[in-house]
Amino acid sequence: MINEKLLTPKSIAVVGASNNTMKPGGKIIKNLVGNGFQGEIYAVNPHETKVQGIPSFASAEELPSVDLAVLAIPARLCFNIVKTLVEQNDTKAFIIVSAGFGEAGEEGKKLERQIVDLVDRNDACLIGPNCIGVMTPSHASVFTTPIPPLTSDGCDFISGSGATAVFIMESGIPKGLRFANVFSVGNSAQNGVEDVLAYLDETYVPGVSPRVKLLYIENIDNPDKLLFHASSLIRKGCRIAAIKAGSSTAGSRAASSHTGALTSSDAAVEALFRKAGIVRCYGREELTTVACVFMCKELKGKKLAIITHAGGPGVMLTDALENGGLKIPQIPDSPARQTLKEKLFPGSSVENPIDFLATGTAEQLGEIVDACENDFDVDGMAVIFGSPGLFPIRDVYEVLDQKMKSCKKPVYPILPSIINVKEDVAYFLSHGNVNFPDEVLLGKALTKVIHTPPPAPSELFLEGIDVDAIRKIVENAEDGYQSPEIIHQLFDAAGIPRVQEIVAKTETEAVLAATKIGFPVVMKVVGPVHKTDVGGVVLNVRNVAQVQKEFHHLNRIEGVQGVLIAQMASGIELFLGATYEQNFGHVVLCGMGGIYVEVLKDVASGLAPLSINEAQSMLRQLRSYKLLKGYRKQEGVNISLFEEIIVRLSSLLRHATEIKELDINPLLGNEKEILAVDARIRIKK
Template sequence: MITTQLLRPESIVVVGASNNVHKPGGAILKNLINGGYQGELRAVNPKEKEVQGVPAFADVKELPDTDLAVLAVPAVMCPDIVETLASTKQTRAFIILSAGFGEETHEGALLEERILETVNKYGASLIGPNCIGLMNTWHHSVFSQPIPNLNMKGVDLISSSGATAVFILESAVTKGLQFNSVWSVGNAKQIGVEDVLQFMDENFDPEKDSHIKLLYIESIQNPDRLLFHASSLIRKGCKIAAIKAGSSESGSRAASSHTGAIASSDSAVEALFRKAGIVRCFSREELTTVGCVFTLPGLRGKNFAIITHAGGPGVMLTDALSKGGLNVPKLEGELAEELKSQLFPGAAVGNPIDILATGTPEHLRLCIDYCEEKFENIDAMMAIFGTPGLVTMFEMYDVLHEKMQVCSKPIFPILPSINTAGAEVAAFLAKGHVNFADEVTLGTALSRIVNAPKPAVPEIELFGVDVPRIRRIIDSIPQDGYIDPHQVQALLHAAGISLVDEFVSDNKEEVVAFARRCGFPVVAKVVGPVHKSDVGGVVLNIK
């Protein structure tokens, strides 16, 4: 249950607030203040009258009515605090940061159950426990750093793990990826990944809401619900990428001890993601890179031009794209020679287009113009430009900025010198762009996106399916639930599923002859009766 009080609370209390910003209760209060929260902010600390300039109360019983409570106190204290706030202070949203619940002990699981019973009784939202919190454009109720740039057109991140959410943000911020909301669901006692997706799907506003969702999942509690709402969002124009961790035996054990997650087989996860249209990723870097690609104009084809002044990265990117089924077509003929004549001697235009280390911003502009306007077999451009520190890159990156504003073909900026050209990269990102510092990771991400299937159609297709016959067969199955082999075959036939041809006979010699005609270098013998109902046939034991 996701309430308005969780998303847009008019008042927030931090229970366990501290003046020590290195503690969760102090850090989350600091983030709320620095984030410019506009509502009433309160603190509960029995030893202070004021915490970080915020009025403090000795006990939750002294509080006025409050929309959202953030708990940073020991697990054993949480159930009573939640009960008091929900029953007497009209609190309808809770974020519990504390660990020590069902992910650790049976006693902790019982504490979780008490909390869940209370919040459900009063129609309240619960995030956690065992999480870093929730932040959106309204309030920054997290105790962690970094706080990314937040705006309504940024990315929605939903993570089972709080620490992983932090590290995803670290990766994203360096790339310039911006966010709309960050959800750390922790143990997901009430609200899990599927619940957040369902809320986003059922309340989706294409004009106001983010069109990009990134997921880190440790437990898929309800695969059908995840499939339904993820594919629904994608059909509405959203793009979704996800990591499913804990699919191996050892990984599932680690996930269970972390957030109490239940394992899912890797093949089942793969099938689910492909049917939903989710782009599957396997690392934080892949996930944030895919998220950055999602922010750029959509690809209309698989042909890429690589424009660079460094040969090696161009070669590695060519390999990465080719391995992913994408193309780096050779550029040749009159147009290619025409372009080459306008570059420095020694420049190559066969693709990659290498303008040399001495290439100028005007050379970059010229190459982009040829790819945009003249090379018809090019669908998108990759621009790899860094520096060894001998020159600044401001003018080169200004050309990229200018062309990314006007070109119809996507341009992927690969700016690897995040230290040597740190100021230039920062200025480029400040203009609202993203940066792909590693060309191979970008190539891998693009291949995952391009090769991800569209969501499966939600309607059930019944072409070639004999539904009445299927019903008759099912009704004839004994009450013990055992299905004879001939009934299984009958069901498959009725469903229009092709089967291997069979020879119907109870004569051993005829069966052996048939087996030999089929090319079996073996003897086949009858080991079961002939069935003449819906399909008929014999049970064979091939030796």
Template sequence: MINEQLLNPKSIVVVGGSDDVQKPGGKVLKNLIDGNFKGNLYVANPKLDEVQGIKSYKNPQDLPEVDCAILAIAAKFCPQTIELLAKEKNTRAFIILSAGFSEENEEGAELERQIVETVNSVGGALIGPNCVGVLNSNYNGVFTTPIPSLDPKGCDFISGSGATAVFIMESGVPKGLSFSSVYSVGNSAQMGVEEILKYMDESYDPETSSSVKLLYIENIDKPEMLLKHASSLIRKGCKIAAIKSGSSEAGSRAASSHTGALASPDVAVNALFKKAGIVRCSGRDELATVASIFMHPELKGKNIAVITHAGGPAVMLTDSLSNNGLDVPHIEGPKSDALLEKLYAGSSVANPIDFLATGTAQQLGDIIDACENDFDNIDAMAVVFGSPGLFPVYDVYDLLDEKMKQCKKPIYPILPSVINVKDEIEHFLAKGRINFPDEVVFGDALAKVYNTPKPEAENIVIPEVDKKAIRAIIDEADNGYLAPEKIHALLDAAGIDRSKEGVIDTVEAAKEMAKEIGYPMVMKVVGPVHKSDVGGVVLNVMNEETVVAEFERLIKIQDTYAVMMCSQHKGTEVFIGAKREDKFGHMVLCGLGGIFIEVFKDVKAALAPISTEEAHEMIRGLQSYGIIKGIRGQEPVNEEKFADAVSRVAALMTVAPEIFEMDLNPLLGSKDAVVAVDARIRIEKEM
């Protein structure tokens, strides 16, 4: 795992170092030299006595003791070289740039296993293989460019892809984004993104550590570790943004429930990121833009002043902000009038605040001061200022820098003229500032940052359930769908309200059940997946004659082996489902129920366990929330009871992880109750 020899080695050997800087072994050595590595630098190369002016050892056996080894040799030679270094040269940190391991074939995977075993046996740290290396303020242990400006308060960046790490840095550096460290984990043989983040959490110091973490993830192998340490870092004051690639699924998966059809690995990723408070990004430019926003003071409210000397970008930015839940509020009143008097004729301060192409640095300063001090309905400022190339704008950008130092409200500089005023922008960035060259990319990213919730509390309070009763049912159950009576017992043990019901398979039993339940009632088939599609649901059964006739009809429907009879409730149909997702645990989903879930697919998902507060957030995040609240005289759904049921389903999942899928569809929600009237539970135990 991460150790001092990896972070701050006193000596480094490049195994496979070369004079050819177009090869990884040559380039990483050049980067180490150019970065003025302060420790002892060695090379192991079987053909040369000196490489790029550094002493080279033809036989690694002749090397002195060395803290860190960077390997750029063929995969087949790596295990024996690492064995030598670890056991005889006291080497405790290894960065393997070489490819040809588990990403290629089983033979490569076996080489990788041998290496990990050796490194673990001496308590060492391994990055890679198949990576571009490690970069921090102590050494440039990468074979790529660019080597970004390193700043202790810049971004810590962990990437599962070396090439993508390069491209993301190339997106961020021209904007002025700085970095504190870069880890390219490659195949993650010993340490992946999760382990590096775990170290950053456990070693976090608010005075010295970077408070911005960026992640590029291709596979989440340890979601529980990622959730724990990402949320912990964010609670400590950090901000985290991530790309999780590979979100689409080719083709459709066969699903036996509504939940199975709607729940996917990518839904689980979204749920994990939301629970942790991670801002999920979809591409490199968005990730770099979100990181740049993180470098500014935190946005405390959603009201933005758009300050511009060009109409088009202001309109596009306003659209972006407004369409994503932020506001560009109207500005008016005496203080607005006083500001307008300081601007040229034709200017507007209504918001967007347009002070025309001829606007001056002084006028921009007046506008910023008014937004900072006079307009209480403004939480932040986005300043769009480019140039048609007629005159330099150093004075504007210098003023912008000064105002950013003075103001408590965030100021976001959008400087789109990256060619016309290239020199002025470089002058601005040299002050440690960041540019957002595209107003729409910025607007979308700002809204995403603002709309990402804070992480869930470390200790989630969940409802009490009857664990003993639940385990007794689950332990006795076989794989497959539970019988209705077992489902009823589970719901009762979890404290989930359900309709009064029973399952019968004879006419006489149907008559007795009708007397027990009372009228009106519902009758439905047991067996077919989609009961409505086969005519297997009968509502408003009011007498024994109908009970007999409908039983005889229903029992003959294909795949039916029994008939369920239950008391009939009225209300809005809602839905709760759960599905076990590999490595992530259980996802719980909620939304409108009945056929609406299939048509609208309007659901929200979260990972169990779920507090009632998080359940409320899920419900309120539904597009159909207006229906749940009650609209145009329609009776609302009792949100407290709906949220409680969501939380209880999640609690059931934690006690009974053998539940693979569960559908409560529908539950009928009224102002007084939320009652499950149909349920399916599928058990899948590991064999």
């Protein structure tokens, strides 16, 4: 429960303040003062009356009323200080930077819990412990540098690691990335990344609150909360990019089943991010580049113009964007193109990339941008302009700055000469712009952004799904792998089509069953475990006489308890399965069966519950999608029916979290119908 006192306190007390700025308690004071905090700052240090010119108190008891307290003292001293402040000084917000708590063992965990209880009881909020602190446009209560530009049009940034937060800012600042609120949540004692995000969602004011959120996450404790608030913020117009570190460790976790071998909690993270509309990043450079893309105007299509004064970077950017699915369309001939061409030096190209040569001027750049904005059929522009170091190029960057502000289309500036025209680039950034020093990293970031889907709708598909029946079946089921009967009941309750099956004890029953189901049928012995090995499965039984014959044959097998008569499904072998991931819920996997899933690993995943749109996008991700649709003379499957079955399965699972593993194998489909032939379900309550 973050509160306003944390973000915009009128007064801040630094407990453990020091004159030594190489100590955290000294650096926090320095940062607060240096960054121009407008309210009162109080120091608490028993040995000083002034700390860096700030009045210092011998103990917390002596402090006046204070909104926010930052504690940089040994862990064992923190509880009493918090108690004094929260009970006597009306302090409602705490940042504990000190280590030695939960991360250090049982003793520390206990201490941490006591402080959380105390803070909770008093309706106060706590960031940390074991963190670098918090920065907002109002105050920089951190013991680290650098302090980035803190403005309300910057990014909000929530980090599960303090050092990583520092390194991410060091990666972003040279690109001109500005920040608004930076939270280092440390041990997440009261507030983790999800909780801070929830607060930012709940207090979001369109047009006022920061629009871009960056997350660095090591553990997702509450995936539902993350999903809910990330989706909500994005629907309100925000953009979110996040790193979830640890994809490989999770990937190597031993898998419990054939399906599980393809899932992992990283698949769950991936599915969660896609569902929420979060752009997933894997490194600092990538995160800050995506953040810079977010700081530009929104790209509303896939067509870009590349404006450059140097061939090479223009070509490399074209490669990166086209390979990533964006378009660098040739500008068709037109009066506007003619007019533009006349304004450029001979030898310039007005196709696309638009190359206005090494000698190109600021004025020409302005003309090109205007033409792209008003006349050419493109959705955005990338402008590449560096310098061989002969003379300053400030005039060009001035025009670029103006155009970026006046254009409705996004303009992505690529200023590669971070050495030659360092000052000019700094001037450009000082006007609130970002810079992409490497065109290919921009290209990849843009590609990633454009391919991230919007948040999935949160409504649950319930048409024809008997939730009560599902609950009853699951509640009565025992732990372990379920019998065919229970599986059938569950599928029927969820409207998942399956082959009809009837167990016959006598020849007459067998004939009746086959007639009811319709020929051809499959006959299977009931009783023996390894049916195929004992010759207990007969496919393609086409008439009554054959049923009679096979019944007698099967009935002679040792251990026979009956004969199962089943509908004979046909078509393409499909794959549909799910595993339950602790906290996340079910990751649903789908694709074509057999080698497609086992060898080619051509599987799409999504987080239950799924919408039809999500199922659609899952299927379209498959390399084998063309085969599913029917390729050449090969019949495909009914795609919309497959989508519906995926959605139905996901709704079933959402109401049966006790199902830890589910595997429909095989699921056979053609253009008319798709039928589950066999399935495995494991329940654990």
